[in-house]
Amino acid sequence: MGVQGEARYRQVAADLREAITTGRYGSGGRLPAEGDLAQHYGVSRGTVRQALAVLRADGMVTSRRGTRRVVLGAARTQSFAELLSFTRWARSIGEEPGGRTVAIEPAAGDPGECAQLGLEPGSTVFRVLRLRTLSRVPVMIERTIYPERIGALVHGFPIDAVSHTEPLEDLGVLFTDADHTIDQWPADAEDARLLGCPPGTSLLRERRRTTDPTGVPVEWSQDRYLPGTVAFTVHNSVATTALYRRRG
Amino acid sequence: MGVQGEARYRQVAADLREAITTGRYGSGGRLPAEGDLAQHYGVSRGTVRQALAVLRADGMVTSRRGTRRVVLGAARTQSFAELLSFTRWARSIGEEPGGRTVAIEPAAGDPGECAQLGLEPGSTVFRVLRLRTLSRVPVMIERTIYPERIGALVHGFPIDAVSHTEPLEDLGVLFTDADHTIDQWPADAEDARLLGCPPGTSLLRERRRTTDPTGVPVEWSQDRYLPGTVAFTVHNSVATTALYRRRG
DNA sequence: GTGCCGGAGTTGGCTGTACAACTTGGTCCA
DNA sequence: TGGACCAAGTTGTACAGCCAACTCCGGCAC
Numbered sequence: 241m242g243v244q245g246e247a248r249y250r251q252v253a254a255d256l257r258e259a260i261t262t263g264r265y266g267s268g269g270r271l272p273a274e275g276d277l278a279q280h281y282g283v284s285r286g287t288v289r290q291a292l293a294v295l296r297a298d299g300m301v302t303s304r305r306g307t308r309r310v311v312l313g314a315a316r317t318q319s320f321a322e323l324l325s326f327t328r329w330a331r332s333i334g335e336e337p338g339g340r341t342v343a344i345e346p347a348a349g350d351p352g353e354c355a356q357l358g359l360e361p362g363s364t365v366f367r368v369l370r371l372r373t374l375s376r377v378p379v380m381i382e383r384t385i386y387p388e389r390i391g392a393l394v395h396g397f398p399i400d401a402v403s404h405t406e407p408l409e410d411l412g413v414l415f416t417d418a419d420h421t422i423d424q425w426p427a428d429a430e431d432a433r434l435l436g437c438p439p440g441t442s443l444l445r446e447r448r449r450t451t452d453p454t455g456v457p458v459e460w461s462q463d464r465y466l467p468g469t470v471a472f473t474v475h476n477s478v479a480t481t482a483l484y485r486r487r488g
Numbered sequence: 489m490g491v492q493g494e495a496r497y498r499q500v501a502a503d504l505r506e507a508i509t510t511g512r513y514g515s516g517g518r519l520p521a522e523g524d525l526a527q528h529y530g531v532s533r534g535t536v537r538q539a540l541a542v543l544r545a546d547g548m549v550t551s552r553r554g555t556r557r558v559v560l561g562a563a564r565t566q567s568f569a570e571l572l573s574f575t576r577w578a579r580s581i582g583e584e585p586g587g588r589t590v591a592i593e594p595a596a597g598d599p600g601e602c603a604q605l606g607l608e609p610g611s612t613v614f615r616v617l618r619l620r621t622l623s624r625v626p627v628m629i630e631r632t633i634y635p636e637r638i639g640a641l642v643h644g645f646p647i648d649a650v651s652h653t654e655p656l657e658d659l660g661v662l663f664t665d666a667d668h669t670i671d672q673w674p675a676d677a678e679d680a681r682l683l684g685c686p687p688g689t690s691l692l693r694e695r696r697r698t699t700d701p702t703g704v705p706v707e708w709s710q711d712r713y714l715p716g717t718v719a720f721t722v723h724n725s726v727a728t729t730a731l732y733r734r735r736g
Numbered sequence: 737g738t739g740c741c742g743g744a745g746t747t748g749g750c751t752g753t754a755c756a757a758c759t760t761g762g763t764c765c766a
Numbered sequence: 767t768g769g770a771c772c773a774a775g776t777t778g779t780a781c782a783g784c785c786a787a788c789t790c791c792g793g794c795a796c
Contacts, residue, residue, distance in 0.1 A: 247748080247749065247750095248749075248750075249749075249750085267703070268606075268702075268703050268704075273775080273776060273777085274776075274777070275776085283750075283751085284750060284751045284752065285751090285752090286749090286750065286751065286752085287749080287750060287751080289777090289778090290749080290750090297545070297728050297729075297730060298729075298730065299665060299667065299730065302664060302665060302699075302701050302702070302703060303777070303778090304664075304701045304758080304759080304776095304777075304778095305756095305757060305758045305759080305776075305777045305778050306757070306758030306759035306760080306775085306776060306777065306778090307758080307759050307760075307775090307776065307777075308759095308775090308776065308777085309776095309777085310701070310702050310703040311703065312665065312699065312703050316732045316734070317729050317730060317731070317732055318729065318731070318732050318733065319729065320724060320725060320726045320729050322733075323724065323729065323731055323732075323733060329733055333734070333735065335735075358516070415726075416550060416552075416725055416726045417547060417550060417560065417723070417724075417725040417726075418723070418724055418725070419547065419721060419722070419723050420721065420722045420723075420724070420731065421719050421720070421721045422670050422719060422720045422721075422722070423692060423716075423718070423719035423720070424672050424690060424692050424715055441690075442672060442689075442690030442715065444671060444672050444736075451550075451560065453550050453552045453558070454550070454558050455515075455516050455550055455558040455559065455560050456516075465736075467672055467690065467736075468671075468736045469735065469736050470671070470733055470734065470735060470736050471669050471670060471671035471733070471734050471735075471736045472669070472670045472671070472720075472722075472731065472732065472733055472734075473667060473668065473669045473670075473731070473732035473733075473734060474667070474668045474670070474720075474722055474730055474731050474732070475665070475666070475667050475668075475730045475732075476568060476571065476665075476666055476668070476730060477568060477664055477665040477666070478568045478663075478664045478665075480545050480728070480730070481546075481565050481566065481567065481568050481571065482545060482546070482547065482565060482722055482723045482724060482728070482730055482731075483565070483566075483571055483668065483720065483721070483722050483730075484564050484565055484566055484571075484720065484721035484722070484723075485566065485570075485571060485577055485718055485719075485720055485721075486564075486581070486718065486719055486720075486721060487581065487583075487717065487718060487719075488692075488713075488715075488716045488717050488718050488719045495778080495779060495780095496779075496780075497779075497780085521745080521746060521747085522746075522747070523746085531780080531781085532780060532781045532782070533781095533782090534779090534780065534781070534782085535779080535780060535781080537747090537748090538779080538780090551747070551748090552746095552747075552748095552788080552789080553746075553747045553748050553786095553787060553788045553789080554745085554746060554747065554748090554787070554788030554789035554790080555745090555746065555747075555788080555789050555790075556745090556746065556747085556789095557746095557747085
């Protein structure tokens with residue numbers, strides 16, 4: 241049923257997810273009681289609850305005291321890795337990702353950059369500017385600021401490297417948490433030239449700060465997408481909320 | 489420490505949240521071990537772990553096997569209610585919300601609308617168009633589709649009712665889960681007239697489908713914000729992902 | 737100095753139990 | 767007919783315990 245070596249509750253969650261996705265329980269239907277599921281999978285009720293918490297967070301099932309869980313439908317959530325990496329995301333939807341490094345250089349970070357990366361003002365950072373494509377069509381401009389430690393590694397990558405995230409992970413850099421802010425921003429002259437749109441065109445902007453498990457920022461990125469190329473979806477519920485709306 | 493009658497783990501979570509927000513542990517610092525926290529609060533380790541799971545989902549702390557938890561910083565997450573309701577959100581940031589119903593009418597839903605609300609094609613729905621303001625300045629156009637059952641209630645609300653969500657809740661309508669999709673969309677003639685911007689202006693669009701605990705859709709809303717008025721923030725991690733990026 | 741190794745400390749995973757809070761459906765009574 | 771009430775079923779909360787997997791640091795050998 242599940243992958244050997246993975247936690248039992250993840251195997252159960254994966255099996256339930258597949259059962260829901262293939263419609264075995266039907267959208268709007270009820271899931272079996274936790275006790276029945278526990279017996280069926282040969283695990284304790286606690287383990288089943290752990291599995292169901294995963295599906296709950298993905299928005300696949302509801303849960304309410306006193307009544308059986310309701311199936312909401314197949315979830316549309318991606319793994320953390322697919323969200324972080326344009327390359328992985330593109331591949332997961334069957335597109336051919338591309339990347340071209342336009343500029344990469346060390347510099348003294350401005351106060352805002354250093355604050356985002358948790359560095360002393362004036363610390364050295366690496367500024368990377370890349371043009372990202374899907375099937376060779378430009379869709380996004382990526383401006384990433386790395387702390388010196390990481391940037392030095394990126395500096396060694398080939399100019400036409402498709403992915404930066406993957407080789408960084410191979411080098412032992414861990415990405416575990418990210419904050420994304422989504423709004424829109426007009427294209428500046430550089431954006432316009434690289435994306436092939438008129439200056440001032442409103443672009444969908446995603447700013448992202450990524451940290452490693454010790455809480456140290458490893459990346460501060462600003463991605464600008466051409467209109468109509470991407471949309472972002474978030475699920476939340478009374479049980480778990482990770483979404484925030486603020487004044488722009 | 490906490491509110492009487494609330495679950496113990498929520499009280500512990502609230503106390504830890506406050507401790508982190510007020511800087512008692514310092515950003516980047518370490519949390520005490522689960523066992524120590526359990527002893528301090530006089531609860532079992534399981535309860536402490538439940539509390540920490542809440543903070544983990546909010547992006548306030550990391551967690552990794554083998555080492556103590558790291559404090560990431562004060563979270564910026566809002567309650568589900570504040571996300572759902574423009575009115576509640578505005579009040580929570582100290583702004584004065586306003587709403588004016590421009591149009592409300594029953595109609596035969598088109599196939600897309602009925603699909604979103606889980607209704608038979610051609611079922612009766614209520615289309616509501618509202619202009620939302622902050623401190624009397626127009627910032628957003630809200631187009632909401634309600635199923636007949638809910639729409640009939642909304643039809644009775646005053647035209648200048650600030651909130652629709654709150655009176656619906658008072659009438660026993662429960663909102664528990666929502667899927668948000670964020671992208672941009674050009675202002676049509678109506679948007680432009682109401683918001684006072686040129687037609688074709690790129691607006692930040694949030695589409696939202698909300699369901700009750702039994703999985704029945706209660707609302708399908710499309711909100712269009714003037715540029716620069718709002719931004720959306722999402723936190724996710726390897727542990728919990730509720731965010732999705734898709735082709736627009 | 738450098739690198740290997742081991743042990744203490746810590747979180748992840750799983751089990752089992754017990755009770756509380758809530759939903760639901762049916763029964764009974766006015 | 768309608769409403770109050772009860773009982774069964776189900777999830778939420780909490781406790782206690784055990785072991786595995788992992789991190790981290792210090793000691794030790796080279």
